[in-house]
Amino acid sequence: MPELLKLMEPALDPGNSLTLPVDADSLPPMENELERRRMFVTIKLPVVLDRPEAWRAGELARTLDEAVDLSLLVERLGRQAWSSARRSGNYLDNPWQWIDAGNSARTDAILLAAGAARAGTIDCARHEQAxxxxxxxxxRGYTIERVRAGHTECIDFGDLQLAELARTVALEKDPATARHEAAIFSPIAKALARDGAIRTSALDAVAPFCDASTHERLRDPWRLCEGVTRREVAQAAAARAAEQARVAEADRQRREAEARRDPLECPADTVLAAAKALGYAGDAEFWGGTQSACRLRPxxxxxxxxxxxxxxxxxxTGVASAPQDDPGYSLDVVIVRVTDGSLVAHTPPGGHIDSDAVRFNGIAIDTASYxxxxxxxxxGVRTAHSTSCYGCLFGTNELTLYVQRGPVLTPVLGLTIGESSGEIDATDCSDQPSRMSRTLRGATSASHGYADLWLRTSISVRMEDLPDACKKNFKASATAKQILLRFDGQSYQAIDGTALSMP
Incomplete structure (x- = not known):
């Protein structure tokens, strides 16, 4: 949190306004930009609400408008509703949850007025979820103004807090103000006279108001409770409870999905944009069917x-060729801007994936902290290969590390990171699988300006003796070895000459 506050310090000082535009047209659909603005408002909004007098005139209204607009924009871009943002170990709740946790009467009054002010500017049908x-x-402020203006579409009458509103009207001493406030009840009476979901919503809203003690004290001059039976009120309450349970479950599932979501997942059209940037043909369906990979730069x-x-x-051609046993694959590794798909850097032409006698199974981007x-x-770029034949199993995983040098991506390390093999004899059921795995970690020394790397290799072998009708007796062995890799000015090499890749 401290480093984030320091980054935002100029715009958080009292008297300075939020400088990031948040209208729908100016905000590009970028995940990192969206998160950055999200965090900015998360921090600033409670600060301005807590001490509005410390800021220049109108700053509170402006900040509230920005927070509301950003909430609507999150929905418009197809994102999940406000969710937690994680950066550098910080955990930041969305600003609305933060201030809703313990609102003061002053904060509620401010939010009520802000909602009323936006009643004519937000399309509720388009932004109902937001x-x-x-x-x-x-x-509540938004709903009161919408209902007072005669709009009852996509309105939750429960937001009106009708009993409290009726009490306020009944206690109002100014007749003109009382008539203005009472105008809210006419649309509710009309909703009660209708059928379906709108009547159910209105019944739910009047249930507390039609309680005997409240009803007698306020005398119901608007006759909202006439014709409303206790059974209907109970049914409305049950329906509302069921809806609240449904919403809570949907919210739980959304949060779980958000927690599982890869924060470095690329937007859906990024692979196609990269192909277009290289001048290649093919549509989203073609490139979506290729074994390509994408990941945001951390x-x-x-x-x-x-x-x-x-x-x-x-x-x-942009058309997939007919299936072949060993087609051979070309490889381009590129970095593109998410906003417009323009090229930042790419590998030189001629890249390929070896698939001689082995089958290329897939590719992935490795964004570990190298x-x-x-x-x-x-x-890193990881590729997987495998082969199978009668009596044998074999698979490898290769890792290539790239660095960006201006507009060029240069490979500096090629490494077989994993390997598995085995033999199966159909006559005696014997099986002798072996597995090799490798891990990298940084060393404290350096060569030619690049950090040395420790490479640890682990090999496990399981022997299976089957002396009696394929009853297995396992004998396992494992070895581990660590060697130092040094950069020679062009690529990393093992200091003892160990081969790093499969021949």
Whole structure:
């Protein structure tokens, strides 16, 4: 939190306004930009609400408008409703949840007025879900003004807090003000006279008001409770409880999905945008069917790392060629801007994936923290291969580390990161699988300006003796070895000459 506050300090000082535009046209659909603005408002809104007098005139209304607009924009961009943002170990709740936790009477009054002011500017049919996530006091002000104006579509009458509103009207001494406030009850009476969901919503709203003690004290001059039976009130209450349970369950599922969501997941059209940036043919369906991979850069989520794989020639026609036993795959690794798909850096032409006698199974972007020098973070591209034949099993996983040097992506390490093999004899049922896995970690030394790397290799072998009708007796062995990799000015090599990749 402290570093985030320091980053935002200029705009958080009293007297300074929020400088980030949040209208729908100016905000690009970028995940990192959206999160940055989200966090900004999360921090600023409670600060302004707590001490509005410390800011310049109109700053509170402006900040509230920005928070509301951003909530609507989150929904418009197809995102989940406000969710928690995590950055550098910080946990930030959305601002509405934060201030809703313990609102003061002054804060509620401010939100009530803000909701009333926005009643004519928010299309409730378009933003019904986003409105549901706004503070109760804001929704109440919004709903009161909408109903008073005769609009009852996509309105939850429960937001009116009708008993409290009726009490306020009954105690109002100014006749003109009382008549103005009482105008809210006419649309409710009309809703009660209708059938379906709108009557159910209105019944739910009048239930507390039609309680005997409240009814007798306020005398119901608007005759809202006439014709409303206790059974209907009970049914309305049950329906509301069921709806609240449904909403709570949907919210729980949304939060679980949000927690599972990969924060570095690329927007759906990023792979296609990268292909277009390279001048390749093909539509979203074509590139979606290729074994390509995409991931946002952890250090700059406005950029995406994309690995494009394709059978040579298909990228020019945009049509997948007929299946082949060993087609051979070309490979392009690029970095593109998420906003417009423009190229930032790419590998030189001619990249390919070896598939001689083995089958290419898939590709993935590895964004682990490969810090090779201060300010230089490498990323990895992993490829998987396998083969199977009668009596044998074999599979490998390869890792290539790339660094960005201006507009060029350069490989600096090629490494077999995992390998498995086995033999099966159909005569005696014997099985002798072996597995090799490797891990990298940084060393404290450096060579040619790049950090040295420790490579740990672990090998496990399981022998199975089957002396009696395939009854298995397992014998396992494991070995581990660690060697140092040094950068020679072009690529990383093992200091003892160990081969790093499969021949």
């Amino acid at each position: 409105l549901f996530g706004l503070p109760a006091a804001f929704r 250090e700059d989520r406005g950029q995406a790392i994309v690995a494009l794989t394709y059978v040579e020639g298909d990228q020019r 810090m090779l020098s201060p300010g230089l973070r490498a990323f």
